Amino acid sequence: MMNDEQLGPKAPKDPQEKRSGFYIMVDKILEATARLEGKPSQEVYLDEGRLAFNAQFVGGVKDENILELLKNCDSVHKVVHSIGVCVIGKDDVGTIDFVFQNYGKVDRYAGGTIIKLPCTKDGSEVILNLEDYEWSTDDDVVGKIAFEFENPGLTAQATVKVYLNDGYEVPEIEIDPPVEFGSTKYNSMISKSLLNIGNNKRLKAAIDKARKGEDVTIAYIGGSITQGAGAKPIHTECYAYRSYVKFKEMFGKNGGDNVHFIKAGVGGTPSELGMIRYDRDVLRDEKVKPDIVVVEFAVNDEGDETKGKCYESLVKNILSAENKPAVVLLFSVFADDFNLQERLSPVGNHYDLPMVSLSDAVVEQFKLTKEEGNIITKRQYFYDIYHPTNDGHTIMVDCLAHLFDQTAKDVCNEKDILLDIEPAIGNCFIEVHLIDKKDNAYGAVIKHGSFKETDEDLQFVEMDCNPLGTPEFPYNWMHTPESGDESFCLTVNSRSLLLIFKDSGRMDFGKADVYVDSTIVLTADPRATGWTHCNAVILYQEENSREHQVEIKMAADSQDKFFTILGFGYN
Template sequence: MLGDAGDVAEEDKHQGMSAPRDPVGVAESTYETEFDYHSPGYIEMIGRSLLNKGNNVRLKRAIEKAQQGEPVVMAYIGGSVTHGAGAKPIHLRSYAYRSYERFKAMFAPSDGSSIHFVKSGVGGTPSELGVVRYERDVLRDGTIQPDIVIIEFAVNDADDETRGNCYESLVLKAISADNKPAVILLFSVFENDWNLQDRLAPVGWHYDLPMVSMKDALVEQFRKTKDEGNIVSKEQYFHDIYHPTNLGHRIMADSLGHLFGAVNRSELDQEDHDLSRSPLIGDDFVNVTLLDRKNAELLARIDTGCFRQTDTDLQMAELDDHNYTTPLFPNNWMYARGEMEEAKSFRLHLRCRRLILIFKDSGSEEFGTAHIKVNGILTKQADPHEVNWTCCHAMLLINEKHVREHMVEIEMAEAHKDKRFTILGFGYVG
């Protein structure tokens, strides 16, 4: 079952709000409104999404709080799918907002105003950046304590240089909070049937976390004809090769709703998660801290050189249920040399053991390549045209076992000294 009948009915109130899918010539809203969400095949498909019900102590506690009318905070962090890409309107039709509405309809009394929604999806970014953003974008610098945290990076983490260490660190950062939130791992999928579930799901098994897999729900039936048991086609599910349509986001929300219902019907587990065990991949970035222009003077010694300006042309995202966008990493340093001015480098002096640089990728020809020296040795080259659109790029600069003093110098490549380059911030582990 997908949960109480009321939550399905609540979804049906909002049908038909999506815009046409121009490249195909078929309205995405038609897919959504004419779909049979009550068929045995659909219910079976949603059931396959439940990869692991996991230890239920924390999720049942959150459900009980909701049923008693107490405040419950549901937080979501991930990539563009969590941002809501492909959903129209993005702030109300994303899987995140719809699963939040589903949770309210299933468990909250009255108007559900006691359930609060925090969404922090950023397109094109892996958990390597997510773990740096978590304190600011999910916990809002300590002002929010989520009861439920849903983590979705299965189609973004090919760019995670730590190959799962940052992902497990993010999971541990969330689950180790003093208020003991329920952490749910969500695995979305690309149109070519690919995701990184094989790398990331073992982290969930290791800590016995609830896990929901769109790959498990969808891929096998994608390959079948209607007569053989196909329920939803790729054309219906995908808005483009990466992101779901409104129908796809609805299916993701139904899958999370199925988990909520399954946990609600289960007997309470006797013990909470065992967090004493050694990490499966690594926990080296659990205590990462964001360093930017806002707090830099308190944490490090910096000579900005020609990186004196602040870039305002930034990647934007609709956070929470906002229909407006918020600029990401506004407290940055941008290189822009004045006429006849020497091209001075940016120098960061910091005691740390690990350091991640966050810089701006751009499609503008005004931006150029920077060279990065660590302790006087050229170690990396940061190309802002690697993906060639305005987004946030994470790059691992230092990864050592012990804390020591480091000097990081960022200077423009010789042929690019008249270009621009933006340091959005750093994530460091002291």
């Protein structure tokens, strides 16, 4: 199996002849992120059909045969001749290398071919000819491309074009004209995002506090879009930070130093995890009392087992705080127009909350030509299938600013929202609490058994204004191949319990069987999703609290593997 990096072609070739091709990236901003292993890099994932999707929505490819051929390595070689890479960067950025990686059939992350190609920084094209390289027999799918830098935080701009073999043709696309931010048509699009202005009493109270110079904290909780994915640099160009800055400019006093910022987005996670980590990641263990909380899970909650009960539990928990914070529900959208606004907006309607919908703002105009009224194309709005570009994040900022502006202008509601009402979907997880090595306030009895180590190879996220990653759930219990075979045992009095465990793409991670009161309820497989990620699953949910015995032990075929328990959520 061949998986060593190849640093150059077998032999130099003649210059690239004119070929039909399509873009998968056009003038995209790159930002080097620190990695636990390897050089700082910007990674672009192309597995799970994302290469074909990028060909379609960035490159304008409509030929179904070509799109189908892009879905596995064998057929990619039939249709793809070469890949052209153009990078523009300042001289002080240092060297930048383009990396092409296939994922393997047997060993997903280490079994496929990896090719590294030095880039120029003046915008001239370097070509990766597929026929110039030897390819691993384990190659399964095109996994990702990456741009490696010398140091984290450095930026550049890249365009990547895929050239086709003879016999395959695609139409050339026109590069989109710049978005006319602030134009009448643009502002009309932004106004469509206001799904519900809601009861404004709490939001106006926060605005009034800011105007008076009192301390105001605006917090954001959500998935990878709230984390800042697609924004470059991630910590200053993400919608969360920039809408906080906009709020400061609109309402802060003497430069807005009285307005404070909390950002708690975690990629790939739903409100099922968000409700558990709210106390630590937003309230900072009761040290912070936010005045405004923006909740963004509309594209993450497909993974919520309860289909909305966790979401409503989180929202109700925030609203029930003694300081009466305002809650804004934000509905982001994927490039395939997917979100869960229809499922989740009834929660906002039920409590009459402000709701902002990116779907309502941009999706319909995506379908129009410039002549018909298109403001921004999908190529401009999306960095990849899931995340906005800087332009996309700008639109999210302007949609939130429109809500803030309209709220400030409106007459204040006399009465506060009603909380003592039946739930819209369900709130059975309200006041959920975290148990881990650090926090066990309610005295659960824990015997860690062979899960006695601490895992430091965790999901890292950029919290608040910090460009560097902060580990999620660092106070964990890890089983290692050398630590024995004793079970992890938890005795807890609760009506609900969720297990949080670490997903991983590593081959040396294995499955664990989970028992509740001696009955197996789950076999947790950390390799099911294929990347380092926090995963919350419900072990039980009952009407009344009672004592339960929970046992976690390595599955029979995984005794010599790793497994990490990140924590538990209970109420």
